Amino acid sequence: MIKTLAKSIREYKLASVLAAVFMVGEVLMEVLVTFMMAKMIDEGFSSNDLGYVIQIGAGMLIMAAAGLVCGLLSGRYAAVASGGLAKNLRKDIFYNIQEFSFQNIDKFSTASLVTRLTTDITNVQMAYMMIIRLLVRSPIMIVFSLVMAFMLSAKLSLIFVILVPVLAFLLFVIIKSAHGYFVKLFKKYDHLNSVVQENLTGIRTVKAYIRESHEIGKFEKTSKRILDLSKSAEKRLILTTPCMFAMVFICIMYFCYTGANMIVSETLTTGALMSLITYSIQILSSLMMASMVLVMCVMAKASGERIAEVLDEKSSLTNQAQPDFDIPDGSIVFDHVSFAYSDGENKEILKDINLNIKSGETVGIIGGTGSAKTTLVQLIPRLYDVTGGKLLIGGKDVRTYDLKTLRDSVSMVLQKNVLFSGTISSNLRWGNKEASQEEIEHAAQLAQADEFVSKFPKKYETVLDQGGTNVSGGQKQRLCIARALLKKPKILILDDSTSAVDTKTDALIRKAFAEEIPDTTKLIIAQRISSVEHADKILVMQDGCICDIGTHEELLRTSHVYQEVYESQQKGGIGDE
Template identity: 40%
Template sequence: MFKLFRFAEPYRYGIAVTVVLMFLQSIAQLYLPTLMADIVDVGIVNGDSGYIWGTGAWMLLIAAAGTACNVTAGLLSAKTATGFGQIVRSRVFGQVERFSLQEFDTFGTASLITRTTNDITQVQQVLFMMLRMFLSAPLMIVGGLVMAFSKDARLALILVTVIPLLVGVIVFVAAKGIPLFRAMQQKLDRLNLVLRENLTGIRVIRAFNRTEQERDRFAAANADLTATAMRVTRIMSTIFPVMLLLLNLSIVAIMWFGSIRVDSGSIQVGDLIAFIQYASQILFSLTMVSMMFMMIPRASASAVRIQEVLEVKPAIFDAPDAGSADGLEGRVEFEDVTFRYPGAEQPAVRALSFTARPGEVTAIIGGTGSGKSTILHLLMRFYETDAGTIKIGGRDIRKLSQEELRGMIGFVPQKAVLFSGTVEGNIRFGRENAGPDEIEQAAEVAQAQEFVEGLEGRFGAAVSQGGSNLSGGQKQRLSIARALIRKPSVYVFDDSFSALDFRTDAKLRAALQEETAEAAVMIVAQRVSTIMKADRILVLDEGELAGSGTHEELMRTCRVYREIVQSQLSEEESA
């Protein structure tokens, strides 16, 4: 956990001031019982009301100063802890943004969300407590012992006996709690996963009448988390009763033996009162430390999970000599490329070689699981190839920075992804500095202009989270417009026309032909009608290239392609 505290370094001056203020506040608290003893032993015993008033005023002033220090230290601690949380969240988010899809698959989306929110909050709260108690509690314990010994060394032996017992209870409970807190965070991941799947898949769940089953699945995950939380709570809840029991027994023992010491004249009444106050301060400080130790096990488990994210070295990174993509043409070359997904038995693509040239449309077709989308993911460097080379403009894509590489590509994913905001904002996502005319042009080519004109506010119309207020075809057309506005060297369409009707599909392909005339266009498609007129069609079968050529050539030479065509088109349509 202490590794994470390096992110509080920008607040080092605030921390230093907090430490000084807590030191002054502790000194003030330690001085007050002595003044109270003087009021009793000097002022009251001698009937000196002037001394009582003077010392009382001095006590009031010291108490006010201590309170001011405490309040200021609290404000600075809150500012430091909040700023620390902000920095760590930014670092974790920035690290996750650099992850390849392989790291996302390893951690899981639900776990990454929990680590970025709940886990960081746990560590942030402990940092706040530590800033308040790190110096104050030890100083109160040590200072209180010193002052107690100064009043009566024999009576102070009671505290020397009790304190190790209290420390032992804290250590024992913390040792038992840490593993359970770690398990608790993992079960929270599971609960978030079930909840996220339920919320995002609510249409499918209701369509298949699986509401009851999903409710049971959530209840099982919730019960599992609750059971672990109950175990932790039972263990942690033993601290306060034990602490209070030992505290009360200590006070009773001090009063018992203190009265004997007063009766024998070994200690004055005022000193006994001060001694009891010092004992209370010591035991109260230990109670506060126990509260902090109740939080530390969970925060320690959370800190480990955060550190796991920060210490991961992404599988895909920019080479030290990564260069610019300026001047590169959009010529895509795959040379003997082989790739296997982590944990898969067989490669998704094997010894794959082809070239997609500027000014041409290269289509990719094949059965489910044949590796079509994998080719596009490898081109975008979402995954790294196991063997072979991928080039753009004659340069290995690993010699380009990821930003430069992806800046050359206009990508339209298989599942249209939109962001909450406006229609214009989603199109401008492709190129932030695009002008209004360019946005309208991109929408017109993508066949989105017609439905956008019908929206209230046109390009300023609101888009809800995930584009849920738009149809599938409308979302796909906006995704295509987002890619077009980049004016890239390579266009990549991952089965991006599946939600379009044939009329819109035909108009879109006609408009795209002119817009993408100078770029390399790669299309993954399920429908043969979408790619029949492509300059080159690549036919994949179980990750290998089964054929390459035009529609007419493949109909003569490729059995796999003929089977796909015959399953979709009549003889007249395929001719």
């Protein structure tokens, strides 16, 4: 984990080193000021030597100023280094996610990825700042103070040999007991983010069904669990403060009693005793400070492991050493294709699929929920890889093609239509960032979107809200189809992408496809038979298999499943998904 996270420090290594170096300087100045204080008391005040007092005082003032400068510089460089680490971690995670296949994405929930990019990285950032400052300061302060304390009185300083290990052991036990609660806490944060994200995304549905109180209850239940876990962790961590103060008081009482006797017997000076008390506070408070850093590190460890898990995740889809950049045409062949979502999973979603689609053909796909229609088409642009058999495009195995080239040749309009905040033009240019205004308008005309876009005051410069919430479902679908057409693909896949448009518009879209892009292979998943009845062939899927294949007329004669769907829709039924 540490090795993975450390790779993101990169250009901030120098700032990290300088933060630690200046922190050493600050500690050195503090220790020397305390030592000089003893000399001032013993050699200046005791002999009423005002000149010596002024001389030592001036030196202490210079040391304090130097320590202040070192502390400020250490803080500045620590802030730069920790902020830079956080920036690089977010960048590295985000970039890595962009390379994920659907299989990789399935492994992490969206809410979990958001938590890792926000809360977890903030925890690591704070821990790193503490490490390069306080975790450097504390051990050095302890070592320097111990050396100076033994120089002043080895007899009195022996108390540290007993108390420091005892306090260290107590702090270790307390911190270790709190770690498990932090691990559970971050998992609950994932769940809380999921609840909030789901509620805000579906807020219209929540209001439509008057489910506000139910959603509030879910939120409160998760928040209460987070509060309980936080309390449990804090109840343990709060014990560190009384432990530290107990050790400090023991030290002070020991120094006061034994030191007073030594002063009376003239084996210890008053200044040395004052400095020893100061050193005891510095040593034990530094140990306490180190424990607080370790507490933050315990929290950050759980976060760091979650971050490293995403950074170490490699895409399950990669290019070959010498990928093919030439896709001859849009022909598709499924050769005994099987597919399971997990490598070790016995249950196959697709089973022994054999299918031959010629370039330019229109293929309809009908089937009930769970029949694996979407899974079938997702294999074509390699959103998933087949787990058995071969899938050929243009006569070549899809795994031999360069991924970017393959996906540029396949336009896919997914079931869930997604538009991004920005203008209509900028959304459509996702299909082709170099597209001219004429090309944008032509694609919109083919998708039957130009008619309603032209009615907007700003037409194609109309700004869409995030998710395209200021357009209807049917309008959103047509814009997504236009975006796909701008890629000028060899293969066009519509995954139930006209379900929200009326039958007339649906027919106009299909007519435009037939006339304007006859050489493009078109695969249309639909609920309505009317959307696919004019296709060159129609697949009827059931339980991950193609149970029937043929034209509309052929299937009406031979396919019992197709007949049932057709009759239910003719009688006004909604049909299967």
